[in-house]
Amino acid sequence: xxxxxxxxxxxxxxxxxxxxxxxxxLPLTGKEPAxxxxxxxxxxxxxxxxxxQTAPVRTSFDYSQLQPGxxxxxxxxxxxxxxxxxxxxxxLALPAGTKxxxxxxxxxxLVFSVLGTAEGRILVVQxxxxxxxxxxPPPAVTAAVIDPVxxxxxxxxADPVPAVEPAPAVEPAPAPAVEPAPTTEPVASAGxxxxxxxxxxxxxNIRSGHIKEFTYDQVTAWTAGKEEEVDNQxxxxxxxxxxxETIFGVKNIQAKAxxxxxxxxxxxxxxxxxxxx
Numbered sequence: 001x002x003x004x005x006x007x008x009x010x011x012x013x014x015x016x017x018x019x020x021x022x023x024x025x026l027p028l029t030g031k032e033p034a035x036x037x038x039x040x041x042x043x044x045x046x047x048x049x050x051x052x053q054t055a056p057v058r059t060s061f062d063y064s065q066l067q068p069g070x071x072x073x074x075x076x077x078x079x080x081x082x083x084x085x086x087x088x089x090x091x092l093a094l095p096a097g098t099k100x101x102x103x104x105x106x107x108x109x110l111v112f113s114v115l116g117t118a119e120g121r122i123l124v125v126q127x128x129x130x131x132x133x134x135x136x137p138p139p140a141v142t143a144a145v146i147d148p149v150x151x152x153x154x155x156x157x158a159d160p161v162p163a164v165e166p167a168p169a170v171e172p173a174p175a176p177a178v179e180p181a182p183t184t185e186p187v188a189s190a191g192x193x194x195x196x197x198x199x200x201x202x203x204x205n206i207r208s209g210h211i212k213e214f215t216y217d218q219v220t221a222w223t224a225g226k227e228e229e230v231d232n233q234x235x236x237x238x239x240x241x242x243x244x245e246t247i248f249g250v251k252n253i254q255a256k257a258x259x260x261x262x263x264x265x266x267x268x269x270x271x272x273x274x275x276x277x
């Protein structure tokens with residue numbers, strides 16, 4: 001018990017000395033107590049007028065050489081624009097914020113499509129195209145595959161097997177000529193075609209799948225047109241009226257066939273004159 005009390009007394013004395021000693025050192029010894037070291041975190045701040053180096057921020061992209069396959073799936077319009085469907089005269093108004101599909105770039109103009117067939121134009125800087133290209137650069141164009149160079153010493157071909165002369169065939173007696181039966185179907189000629197011949201050519205051309213814009217089943221009327229001149233070339237013309245679903249609902253649309261030398265050369269839109277694919 002006495003030992004325990006002695007230990008407590010020593011402990012209290014030590015604690016008292018640790019607390020009171022700095023204040024008594026100067027009166028007893030005449031020396032200042034040592035200063036305690038304080039650690040602090042130093043934050044460097046730039047001096048006034050100093051130039052702070054920052055990472056460069058890219059704000060432009062050279063899109064002049066991009067191919068249609070390198071363009072993103074969608075871009076956002078930053079300004080209002082319009083789009084027109086083939087065969088339509090009314091333009092569809094597109095507000096800012098509309099997502100459209102980029103088709104190609106012509107100089108500084110972006111040609112885009114919306115709702116399938118409607119096309120419009122707007123300046124590239126009025127869309128989100130540049131920002132998207134900077135954030136996600138397009139893949140490089142795949143290089144064409146070059147045929148390998150043949151070896152300098154190719155294996156010589158095997159000796160050809162000598163051909164065996166076939167026995168002379170006995171020519172059969174010529175069969176009597178059969179006159180073809182007269183037909184009532186119109187036959188296309190290289191000269192001026194009749195109305196029936198023009199309609200027949202248009203129907204056969206559409207059935208063959210020459211164009212993808214509409215099918216034979218969509219056509220509601222066939223009309224033979226007059227001879228006309230397009231791009232300094234003379235053609236006989238015909239019109240096919242068909243029904244199609246457009247951005248304005250189901251519409252009656254006309255397509256014009258240009259016929260030359262007894263065949264359909266191409267189909268165009270009567271209003272704009274653009275070729276139908």
